[in-house]
Amino acid sequence: MGLILAQYVEGKSGKVSDPERLKYAIAALAPFWGNLTADKVSDITCRDYEMARGVASSTVRRELGVLQTAINYSIKRGVLSQQINVTLPSHGKPKERYLTRSELASLLWHSPKHLRRFVLISIYTGRRKRAVLDLKWKPSANAGWIDLNRGMIHFLGTEEIENYKRKGSILIPPKLLLHLKIWCDPKQPSVITYNGRSIKDVKKAFAIACDNAGIEGATPHTLKHTAVTLGFQSGLTMADATDYFATTQETLERVYKQHSPLHNKAAMGPMQRLGK
Numbered sequence: 001m002g003l004i005l006a007q008y009v010e011g012k013s014g015k016v017s018d019p020e021r022l023k024y025a026i027a028a029l030a031p032f033w034g035n036l037t038a039d040k041v042s043d044i045t046c047r048d049y050e051m052a053r054g055v056a057s058s059t060v061r062r063e064l065g066v067l068q069t070a071i072n073y074s075i076k077r078g079v080l081s082q083q084i085n086v087t088l089p090s091h092g093k094p095k096e097r098y099l100t101r102s103e104l105a106s107l108l109w110h111s112p113k114h115l116r117r118f119v120l121i122s123i124y125t126g127r128r129k130r131a132v133l134d135l136k137w138k139p140s141a142n143a144g145w146i147d148l149n150r151g152m153i154h155f156l157g158t159e160e161i162e163n164y165k166r167k168g169s170i171l172i173p174p175k176l177l178l179h180l181k182i183w184c185d186p187k188q189p190s191v192i193t194y195n196g197r198s199i200k201d202v203k204k205a206f207a208i209a210c211d212n213a214g215i216e217g218a219t220p221h222t223l224k225h226t227a228v229t230l231g232f233q234s235g236l237t238m239a240d241a242t243d244y245f246a247t248t249q250e251t252l253e254r255v256y257k258q259h260s261p262l263h264n265k266a267a268m269g270p271m272q273r274l275g276k
Contacts, residue, residue: 001041001067002034004079008070011077025066028053033067038084041071046087057089064088091254097217098226106213114194115205117183119223121191124176126227126245129220131155131167133199135191137184146191148184151177155246168246228256 005026012022032049033041050060068086075083099107104123108116121132134143135153144155144167155167172180183191190198206220228245241256242249 001036001038002030004038004070004074005030005033005067007077007079008073011073022066025063028063029067038071038074038080041067041084041086043087046089050089057091061088061091096225097222098229099215099218099222101230103213103215103218104226107209107215107218110212111209112205114192114199115202115209117179117192118199118202118206118220120176120179122220122223123227123230124173125153125155125170126224126231126247127155127167128224129202133190133192133202137186137188137191146172146180146184148177148181170244225255228252232256 009022009026029049032052036045046064049064050057053060053063064086065088068088071080071084071086074080104119108119111119118129118132121127121135122129125132131144135155136143136145139145139154140157141159142157143160144153144157146153151172152169153172154169156169160167180191188196192199192202202220206218210216210218228241228247231241231244236244238249238252241247241252245252
């Protein structure tokens with residue numbers, strides 16, 4: 001398996017959107033699988049790997065997904081002669097923490113300027129932290145950018161390749177568009193800056209703002225959960241949510257669907273008639 005992993009990295013590292021993430025997954029897989037032959041891949045060894053890693057099941061799923069892809073790559077190249085299936089652990093329990101509207105208002109009140117921008121863009125777009133922090137005012141090869149003329153945000157750089165953490169593009173909601181027009185300064189290196197510099201992370205500032213606002217159990221990623229949850233609570237359909245948030249329907253149904261007032265609506269009529 002060590003050779004299979006090595007050949008996969010050599011063949012794909014320059015063709016994937018996030019080569020560093022691929023190398024990290026291979027580095028995690030190699031100590032366990034490196035000295036095993038492909039015929040040792042089974043339900044048992046996959047479970048043993050999960051136990052040995054001792055990390056979240058979602059992380060193990062991603063890593064074993066890379067193992068499966070590496071095996072498939074070797075099959076296509078004729079290195080392996082038969083299909084070998086990797087057993088992935090089940091999805092972990094979805095994170096249900098999201099900010100209520102009152103919590104969100106309090107967070108914005110206690111946020112410094114740069115964090116306030118981050119929070120507003122995150123809430124209106126439902127994108128991940130890195131995608132928001134990387135935004136530019138002009139087209140960029142390796143980062144998203146804001147097109148105020150067309151009223152769009154492109155979360156994918158002009159030379160980037162879309163990966164499983166889809167970014168996509170959206171029309172800017174009118175309220176956010178007003179903010180962006182006020183903030184716009186093409187001379188700045190990024191949309192969100194601190195003292196004229198791009199920001200690598202807002203984890204510390206976010207934690208301080210949450211502490212001052214009396215908000216517990218929230219991280220920057222909670223904003224994505226908040227955006228999608230509030231969207232469903234406002235009546236966003238599954239089809240529109242899948243397109244707008246660039247998130248698979250399977251993920252939306254598994255994590256967020258219960259928050260929608262449309263959830264099970266079609267069953268209400270027949271169930272109401274049961275009492276007649």
